[in-house]
Each structure stands twice: as C-alpha cells, then as structure tokens.
Amino acid sequence: MGKRDLNVPLLYEANETEFLHSGICSLSETVRCEVHEVMNAEFELELEYPVNGLHAHELINGRYISAFVDTQRGYNPFEIDTVEKDLFADTFIVKASHQTNQLRKKMVKEFKVDKVSCGMAMNRLKNALIEPTSIQFYSDIETLNSTWLRFKNALACVGGVEGSILDTWRGEIERTTNKISMLKKRGTDSGVSIAYRKNMTGLNINTDTLDMVNAIMPYAIKAVGDSDTVISLSENYIYSPDFVAGNEINAVEIDYSSDENVIDEKTLRSVAKNYFSSSVINEPILDLEISFQDLGQTEEYKMFQNMNRVFIGDTLSVFHDELNVQTTARMVEFTMDSLRGEYVNCTVGSVKSDLKSTMTAGMATKDEIEAGDNRMQEYVDDLTKQITGNQGGNLVIRPPEKPAEMLIMDTDNISTAVNLWRFNQMGLGHSKTGYNGEYTIGLTQDGKIVADLIATGTLRAIDIEGVTISGSAGYFDVLYSSFLPSKPSPQYREELQMGGGTGFNLQAQSTTKQYPAMQVRLNTNGDLGLAIEAVNENTGAIDADRVVRLSPFAGIETPLLQSDGWCCIGANPDGKTASIDRHTWVSGGGPQLRYVPHRASNFETASSEEYKKNIRKVKKTAFGKTAKQVINETDVFTYSHIADETNEKKIGFIAEQASDSLTTADGKAIDLYNSVAWLYQYAKENEEEKEALKAEVKELKNLVNKLVKEVSE
Template sequence: MLYPFFDPVSKNIFLAQAEIDRKRSVNGEKTLTGTIYLSDELIDKIDKRWSIKFGNETYIIDYAKQMDQGNRKILDFDATHEFFDVFTKKQIYEEYNGSHTFKWYLDTLFKDTGYSYNLSVDVDALEKENWGMTNRMSLFADLITTAGLEYEINGKIINIKKEIGSDLSTIVRKGFNLQDLNIESDFSNFVTYMEGFGAFKDPEDQSKGRLHVTYKSPLADTYGILEGEPKVDERFTVEDNLLQNIKNTVDNSIAISLDMTLEDLQNVGYDYAMAQPGDSIMVINEVMDFRQKVRIIETTESFNIAGIKVGTDVTCGSLSMTDKQQAADAETSSLIDRIANGKDKIPPSWLTDFIVQNSEALNNARSELKFTEQGIIAVDKNNSNNLVIFNSAGMGISTDGGKSYENAITAQGINATAIVTGVLKAIDIEGVNITGSKIQADEFSAIVDNMVPNPSGGNWIKQGESRLIVNGNSFEFSLYNNSNTNLGSLFMDRSGYIILDGQGHQVGGVTDEVVTSHAIMTPLYDRQGWGLAGFYIGVDTTNSGELRVVDKKGLPNSGADPSNYIYANVRARGFLQQSTEKAKENIKPIEKAEIYKTKALEIVEETKLYEYQYKGDANKQIGFIAEQSPRGILSDEGNAVDIYKTAAYLWKAIQELQAELKEVKANASRN
C-alpha cells in the first residue's frame, strides 16, 4: 500500500510503501513505527518535520534511520500522533495559583491548538500552585493523572472519560482467535482485608468518632486475613463511597498483566467487535486453566506492505480477582461456551460508555425533591450544584446550581452535550462532526460552513461553504466562497463521467489528472512552470475510439466537429505503438498495398511543410496541414497526422533513396 508522506518545506506529498506497527493505549498514546522501502520514483528520504497520513490521522515523524541493504535502501521511522506534537511544542508562559475548575484548566490548555475536548464526567475543582511555565502536554498529563481520568484521540477531538473502552461480548479463546498468551502476576501487594476512615462526625469534637468502614474479601476464607494499609481521608463523608474505595483497592491488590496475540476474525467474516484499548473481553485458555474477564490497556497492530492488518498484540490487566467477579463470569459461561463452540451467535457490543455512565449516575443518585413555584426541583444531596428542574416549560439538567442548563428539553427543542441513540430520525441535521459507519438515504446533502474568527471579536465570520450532494444517480462535491461563487467541483454520474472543474488548486504535490474509461475534466491553474493545465481526457466514441486530451475550451459536446477541438500537449517518457503481428491481420508488403500507389520518396518530396499558430495560442509551430497532406499519413477521419504512419513512410523513403544510390554507384562502376 502507498502511504502519503508530507514534506512541510516543499509542501509536496510523496508516496511510499511501508510496513507499519500502530501502538495505542489507555493513556491516549498513539504512535507508529515502520519501515519504508526507498526509491527514486517514490520517496528517497525523510527529513525534519515530515508527517505521514495513517488511518485518516496525521503522525509527525520524530526519528528516522536510513540503511543500505545492498540492492535496496530502507528507512526505519518512528512517528507520534499530531496531538502530542502540537501540545509538546506549545507552551504556557504564565503561572497560576489557587483553585480553578477542571474546565478552566482544559480551556487554557486547548486554546489556539486546533484541538477541542469532550469532557463526559464531572470533576471537582483542582488547586494548583505554580501551574504553568512548561509545555501543554506535561500539564495535560498531570491533570489527567490528578483527576484519575483517561482519554482517547478521535481526529481533532480529545474525549476525556472516567474510563475509555466498552464491555464487549468479544471472546478470545485458544484455538479460535488467540495465538499466544503470557500471564504475569505480582502478588507482593495482595491483601484480603482493609479499613477506611473518613470525616469526623463533629469536626469540633473528634471524640464523637468518625466515619469508619471495613471490607473483607471473599478470598480471605481461602488465604486468611491479609491486612492492607488503612485508608484515611477526611474528604469521604458518605459511607458507601468510602466502602467502594477500599473494596476496589482490596479486589485489585493482585497485579496481573496479560500479553496476547489475537487473530482479527472480522477479516474472514465473523461479526464481532475487535477489541480496542480500554475494552473488556473474556479470555479463555483451557491449556493454562485460565478463564477471566480482562481489560485491554495497550494494543499493537501490525500492517504489511499491502496495508493489510496481519497481527494484533495486546497487553491486558485483570479487572478483579474476587469470587464475586468469578461468579458473575459463571452466570454467562453457558452462553460463552455456546458462542465459542459455534452454537450461538455473538451478540452486538454490550452497553456503550454513555449508557453505562448514565445508568450508574441515575442508580447511585441520592436526591431531595423540592416543590416550588418554578416547578419540581431534584437536588443531589452530595452535590447541590447538580439539579434537575421540571415545569410547564420543559425539563432542564444543571451542574452549576441552576445558573445554566446545558441539557434541556423545552418547546423550542432539545439541547444536550451528548446524545446516544440507536436510531435518529430527522429532516435536517446540522453539526460540526458527524461520524458513523453508515449513512443511508434516498438523497443525501450536506452544507458545511467555513467559519473564521472575527478580528474585532464577536461572532465568527463565514468565509464560504462546502456542499455535498449524493443520490442514486450522481455524486457532487463543490466549494463556494462567501459570494456564492463556485471555486471548484467534483462530479460523477452513472454515465461514467468524472469531472473536476472550477478554479481548483494543487494539493501537496498530488496531481489532479485521473484517467478513467470515459471522461475527465481537470481544473485550470498554473503549476510551478507547468503552464495551463485545464484539459479534458476522454474516449471519442463517435469515430475511432481514440483517447483524446483536449484543452478545457475545446471540451467536445454531442455533435461537435472534432476538427474544431483545441488539443493539449502530452508529455511522457515514451509512446509505444502496438505492433505485434498477433494483433494484426491481412498483413502484406507495402509494395503490394493498395495505399502504396506513389513512391514514398515522391510523397515526402511533394508534401509541403508550413509555419502556423493554433487558434488561441501565440506560439509559432512548424508542421503539416492535414488538408494539404497525403492520405497515407493521416488519421482515419483525415483531420490529424498519424506519427506512426509518417515514420513508416519516411523509413520507406530512405529505403527507396538507398536503392537509387546503389543503382547510381553500380552504373558508375560499369562506366
């Protein structure tokens, strides 16, 4: 597969074959390592700040090593996702102190970076001292670690969540889609019992006691009481929250990591979700007596030179080592066995992140209802900033004590920070980013505004728009400026025409000329000394089926006279005329041909050459005029000179001239 590499100095794109490994992890890491096969025709070097486009995302190359292997040159490279490069190369040149909201920190970091974020969890305000005066990547990583969150990169959007990934129904089993399995266990911190101490009941009189909880793991019945260090944190005021915290510590006190090599069975038709970083999957290996649900923390995918994924290595961590988790796994074991043995279908992926988060939020909420003149208000007992109001105007959900409602339903419509649904039916959908696996409609059209900041502040300014129209008969993509003038279009219909028209511009050195079996028009523009390049490539179906390259102004229409076409120059390394006898019939020496009634030498002698100019072209030319030339060197229609026929006549003329020369020499020797 040819991957595009971008040179930021020349602004050109170079194509090269490469073998690539892509590494992704739950900490947001996205990197590439690869090997490029260098060649003079494609790419012969990699330099500073070059980038590669892979999976519709840009990676900046930060390491390159060129090697000579005798008969070929190769180059090993490492590349980092553009997000990390941007955030590492942009600094915060101020220091801040005190407490700020998590959103304030993120807004400060993401400002003027070209990236935006989507925060799907509530995070308490953070107090930082001397925050700043370093690169944004270090500050961002510190925020994520402090808040105990994870993030993933999706194009230009950074999704920040409590945990990324989903709880999949995917099964990984030895002999099915699991090649290798390595299990590494660390028992050094294994505990079965722990106590937690929270806030004092009366801060003014600590003798009244404090919040105190204990937790004993079911594994204590087998391994005994192994006590962990007490959890002491006065910020805990709710018993359930503190108990859950120490329970998680005990249940995950055994550190287990798994390294696996998976088979991607989607390539051979199995309909199941291929695991991604953050996903939870069921791993079964009867040989090692292992049956456990685990979470993927890192994946490395290998792609061969054809761009085909040939392997996936994953690193996992155990979700839980308690009997409760094992019992939960056992409840689904019968279904798992049926699926793994081919007796049942693998169901779709289970609850998505949004559904899980919303379900937990609703089930765990402790609310106080207030009946007021505004309506019914439900207030979170643990955080009074979280409230829901319901009245005759609609329903609103606030996280700032009712100052604003980012999620609301009223007569004017619905506003929401995120909507997750199985089916969405609408007449018009407007959005900045719309992603998905399939869009189906009788006719689909989209208009995307090109907005730029207003230098004087206020609302952004519209600079133009992009329009996409797709239906059962045609595909059209067009660019317009703010005056509604078409800047360029790409159009394709069922008749086989692909037209690239308008003012168009070269993009990164990739040419716009694409040859199809029917017709193409390319834009008119100047390309660094190549001159005007607007032309039409098409097959003339009305006459001999010629492939013709015509100037844009000479685009042939139905019934047009080919003699009036304005043809463009064609430059190539060579032009080869098919000449094998396997492609010919009725072969005879030229002396016996009907077309050879006049000697070639006489034809050459009688055919005049002219100086002329093509219409619309100031350059002077020297050559033939079809109407004043012998039929034998013309095209079938008689309006063009056939270079191959002309060369053949010249060849024959030389032979005739050589024969006359021999005869003269023979006569001279006899005299």
C-alpha cells in the first residue's frame, strides 16, 4: 500500500467539539499509529512521531488526535494524555484516550433514578453533570431499573463503579465521535467462519470447558399468603440436548420465581425445557488471539483475510476439529494499524472486561442505611434498651384456679398497680391506669392490634383505611384512588392510577356515562409525555381537536393555542398556521377558517446569515425574470373575506393570479417576505434606470444648448 493511501491522523485544539475541518495540521510524518479497544473497557491510541518532525512542537497534552478506527466509525478523536521521548529512537511516543474519556473530568454530586429505562438514565446522568458536555448520551435498552450514586465522575457513573449504568442495566458500551452509547448488544452476525487446527501460525486458542453445564435444576419459590410454596421437578433435572445417559452430570440451579407463568410443576417443566435452546451454557468457551503480524504471508493468512469485515462486537463461527465443536464467539478486542487500516491483532471470545478494571475511581459509596432503615433501627435500639434495662415485674396468676389470667405489674397488689400487662383468653393488653384500664396497647383474640405506633421493617396489608402517612417515602407497585365528590349532579368521579404499566393516569368520569370526559396521563411506556385529552363520553374515542400533549422528545402537540377567549392559532404538521375564530370552530361544525387580524408591536422574520447558505447577490434575471416582470405579472385587487360578516373592503393580492415568484409552493398564499424582497429589488432597478435617464437628459440638455448657441451664431 503506497503512502498516498495512508489514513493520516489530524491534530485539533483542546476546545474542538465538531472535528469537521482539517484541524491545526495533518501529522503526515507519523511513523506508527495504533488504536486499541477492549469491549466495555479501554479505547486508546498510541502514536509515534519524529522528534524533528515538522509538527512535533504541536503535540501538546489536552489536544486531540483524530485517527482512523475502522470503516464503520471512520476517524475518531483521542485526547493526548502523555508525550514521551523514546530512549532508543528519535521519536516521541504519544498516548491518548478516546474523546469520551473527558467524562472523567465531569463531576456529579448525585445521580439517582428509580425504575427508568437505560435511555432515560443516560439522559438524567447528562443533566446531572455540574459542568456541561458536548458528548451525547444514548441507549436502546428499555428495561426499567434503578440506581443511586453520589460524588462520582460521569464516566464512573456510566461504567466504572458498582451501581453504574453498565453494572445495573448490563449493556455494552459503544464510543464514537461526540457520543457514548449503552447498547443491548454491539455488532452483528458477520457470517465469517474460522476453522481451528493445531499449530496454526499466528493463532492461539484457549478452550475453557470447566464451566460447561449439561443439566439444570429449575425451581421456583412462590409466596402464598404468609407462607412460601417451593416448586421443583420430581425428576430433578432438565438435560442439554447433547447429554448422554451415563455421563457425569454438571448442573446449575435456575430460579424461575419471577416467572408469572410458573404456578406448578407442570408449568415449571414446560418453561425450563426451553432453557438450552436459548443458552450456550452447554458449549465450551473458546478465546482466540489472532496476530496478523505473526501470520505474515503464511498459508493461514488467506484464511483470515475476511476478518477485515469483522468489527468489535460482531459474532463469527469457530470450528474446533479436535473437540468436534461448532460454536460462536464475538470480537471483543482489537489493535488497529490506523495508518493502513489493517488489524495488528484481535481477540475473539467472551466479553470479560468492564470499565471498573480500567479506571482508578473507587467503588460506589451508597448510603448503606437509608432514612427508613435508620428510623427502624432507632425503634429496635429503644426496645432493646427498655427490655434489657429492666429487672422484670411482679408476676401474678389470677385467680389460682382455672380459668386464669397472667399479670405482670409494677407492684404485687392489683389494687395498687398502675403500669401492668394483662394476658388472658381474649388477648394481651397494657394499661397505665391500673387493672381496670383503660388499655391503650394490645392484641385481641379476633385479630386487632391497638397501638400508638407500630414499627416494622416490612408491612403486608390487604386494605389500609382512614390513614395519614407523613415523614416517609412511599414505594408502590400500583397506586389507585377513586373519589366521588358530593352532589349536585352531574357527578364526575375522579380516578387516579399510578404504576402497573400505565404510568400516571387521572380521569374524570360522569356517573351516567360509560367513558371519562377528560383524562390526564403521563405515559412511561411509549410516547413518554404528558397528555391532557378530551374524550367522547359515549364511545371512548379521544377528540383529536381537543388535546394537549407535551413531551421532551416530541415537543408540544395541540391543534389550538387559545388566546383571550375569541381567537386561536391552528398549526398543521408541516408548520403552516392559520388564525381561526374560536366560536366558528366550536359551534360551526369544525375548522371553518375565518381570518382575523393579529396585532403586535412588531413581526420579525429571521434573516441572519447564520440561518442561510449559498448566499449570492441577486442578478436582474436570477430567477429567469426581472423584478419589473414579476411586478407586471401581479395585479392588485380589492376584496372582502367570505367569513367576514361586516364585508370590510380590503386591498391585496389573489394568489392564483399573482406571479409564481411571489406565491408559496402550494399556490394558495403569498410569501410576504419574498414580496418585500422583490419590491426592494424593483426599487433598486428603478433607481438605476432613473439615474441613467437623468444622465441621458443631462446629455440631451447639453446638446440642445449647444445647438441653440450654434443657431444663434
């Protein structure tokens, strides 16, 4: 490959964010440039440049080197970390890390999300940064999860510590220019196959059969009332398809407790028998290390030529003839000769690394005990102190014969005792006012607990009535409320539901109608936005003309932007707007356009060169017409609006009879900004003609004067 074919690295300033131009300079004298990436771990560059090179003095820490990574991602920027002199050569060794590593410098005081998708978590993390960043955050993982980190850098929150997004959502990190993504899975099925043979040059293979499993022991533990039911198989195991009777069993347990379809042994067996069809747990783990430098031009080299179209994360097939196994593996690491666009070496195997092994950030420092746990511990400590700090009381069995009750009192005499516990067939109670009560703490035989305060770690309840909860955080799978206000009619029942896959949903429904009249919903499973919608009470259909939807992704969606009760602005999907009389819209059977005036101190049209391109001065026939022709093609009319009951007389244009240079693309409206520009151009051309005529008149006047003088003489 000739020098003209090299992928020359480019050098950029430290504050560069776009990398769309040629930068400070091209580093064409580069001796060596290699990019090294490990799945979910480091992404680095090492460059060798002559000490006496033309741009050696420009290689400064913090600047970026944009270098070729692969044909999928093209050039990517790497921030210079160190510049060292090679002791054995007249070159500098420059080490740089991918642009997204700048997130190590962006700090977060607190990053807390609860039951959100990974995409939402990535967005929340970016918003939590103390200092902004130009790096984009993205994820395609829709699984809901929660995490909480404090006082960390942004890259640690992405994948560097326990509780990070990588640790919690279990994705795969992809890093490109100006973007860091957490993907379900990187790469595709490459369709490439490698057949391993012993003593192949340039290829080392590690075969791990230690964790191969040929059977699973499925089980499920289901809560039924206050007890747990254990479900397992009478035959104990589900075997892999290649298991042969008599083989040694190597099994693992698989928990199906969270599977709602598993309710008994039959359903457990049905679900578990499909385990091996979706898992490779019964296959050996093959890790291949391929060195293209060692391959040289050997016979095996031809076999690996198709590796040039395999990228990190891609899956390929591996056949091991000694084990007689066909399995799949993924490219998880590579070193690229960036100058030539060829692999130096790569590893095909299992994803093992993550950013935790490559960063110096400490482990996450979550609060081990949250506020609720602290409060519970206070109660436990208080109970322990009271029980262990007392020497007991006076135990009395009264009366000595049956039936009897047990008393524990502060004196040994019932008539003088004030604080006492009384335990008999009807229950257990405590009184601070003597034997006959009142009893303010107790447990009755029919299941009632009476107490001023109940401290509990977990409370399971069917119904909780007449309660006020304060000073605590509530966590609900589903929160539901239904309230019917008092009369007069018609009564509209207010129903609120949160969670359970519905997000937030508030409805107002008449007691006489089948469907609600209005609903407010915050959807967390789809369009991710807030909607206020009018509903047909008889059919349940949402009235598309009476909705307001607000989303950080889709913006504002509404057919009406109502002003002071009489005028609305309607906007269609392509952004065209019309003024609409509100009463005509509501009572007239739909959007019957009635144009009404708008009044403002000024209407401004964006006209900065920031918004325009291909800027050229207008020539007289730039559009095939002169401004004079455009004006002559367009007549001015008087008219009145059809919907104007006053028949006010106006002057203006008729779009169908105006020059196409003045009308919009659909031919239904006049582009006023365009019209002003043509009129201005016409005025300029008239001014030029006027000046030319003035010069001509002056010349004729001089000629006449000259002739008059000659005649006089």
